[in-house]
Amino acid sequence: RVTARAAVTSPVLGLPADPLGRFDGASLGGVWVEPPAAEGGAWSMLYHGRSAQADPDVVQLSMGSIGLARSEDGVSWARADGPLTGGAVLAPSDDPEDFDAALVGMGSVVGDRLYYFGGSREPFQLGARTLLGVKQSAGVAFRAADGRWTSRRQVLARGRPGSWDELFVASPQVVRHSPGEWRMYYHGAGSGFGDRRFRIGLATSDDGLRWERRGVVLAPGEDGAWDAGGCSRRHVFPLQGSTGYAMLYEGTSGDGRHGIGLALSSDGLEWRKDAGHPVFEPSAEAGAWDGKVVSAPHFVPQAGGGLLFYVGISKEGQPAIGIAQAESGNLRGFRRL
Structure with missing residues (x-):
């Protein structure tokens, strides 16, 4: 299991301090x-x-x-x-x-x-x-x-x-x-399809x-849906205690807002979106390092839950990698570490 750390509100890997080269x-x-x-x-x-x-x-x-x-x-x-x-x-x-x-x-x-x-x-x-x-x-x-x-x-x-x-x-x-x-x-x-949506x-x-x-x-949602702009980077993994599969995927709205959604499948071939909203969104806190975009999900299952590694982008355009936690196997809500 991951070693817990109190109030990890900053990313775990950002751009290098010395970017030259x-x-x-x-x-x-x-x-x-x-x-x-x-x-x-x-x-x-x-x-x-x-x-x-x-x-x-x-x-x-x-x-x-x-x-x-x-x-x-x-x-x-x-x-x-x-x-x-x-x-x-x-x-x-x-x-x-x-x-x-x-x-x-x-x-x-x-x-x-x-x-x-x-x-x-x-x-x-x-x-x-x-x-x-x-x-x-x-x-x-x-x-x-x-x-x-x-x-x-x-x-x-x-x-x-x-x-x-x-x-x-x-x-x-x-x-x-x-x-x-x-x-x-x-x-x-x-x-x-007459467009270049993902x-x-x-x-x-x-x-x-x-x-x-x-x-x-998995296709973009209908007009007005949170993922109407496209579906892109994703992570597919077996559901714990089940024969089915889950997909955490990056979706984009028509106006360019990014979030992470959930889709489910019994066989990994036919998929259905789990809800009409993302399960993880950019932080609403002022100055948050992931306040503009959350993307590129990767889920590591663990006993009783799991860790969501993701890429966040601040409103200033700075990218970094962070972690959120799914508790009690709940893939419909994540808590930032």
Whole structure:
């Protein structure tokens, strides 16, 4: 279990004090947390970040490279420098023709596999600007004996022209449902529906490498709904004491307000939204570090409850990672630690 700490009202990982040269000096996001495998072990957190020295032609979002942080108790975290530029553990490909040559972003870890998404250097026109890294596909890298992530490859390309995920395939979370069935939940956007609102989709595989699309599993809400603007980053996990699944997902309203919602499923294939409102919202406290946005949920189940790791953004635009707690297994309400 996480070691309790009184009144943790500040984030557990923010931007570095000295951003110069750091892979996450300008922004961070995309949390994936692994609790200790054995009693007394360390927690690990993989997340992505963007350098303050990043190529200005690459779309300026939270991703760029992937890095690592560690913790002894799940609450106090410290960066653990990787072997790549800026302390990263996975960086864009050096080959400008690769699908991940402009940026990489965090997805999920399954055993010795790191599923991530990569942005190519294929141009995307946004008004008068030409941006790189917008067109994204899912990839996988394998953990080598020395701990490095190697043998990377693309596993799910963005969709065909006119499809709902034509523009990108992002934040792949892979679940090994059974030995012969792997599932990838991801979000995408495209022009197939006449808009570019984010939707959550599913792909399946028998080996985790060759994937077949199954379509959209969670779509934006109706006009006026809290998630009418789109559904994006999410975490799917088994319900405690049940055969079903839960999905905590990031939703956006029509006017751009972010929250985290809950969807439920008996089989992980067909999903229903649990309520007409988010289960976790930006803080209403003056000066809160997460007063503008809460996003990128990752849930760690624990006996009698669990921990929600998330990315928050202040009204001044400063991103950081924080924790909230679900008590007594209640996924419909979280208390900030």
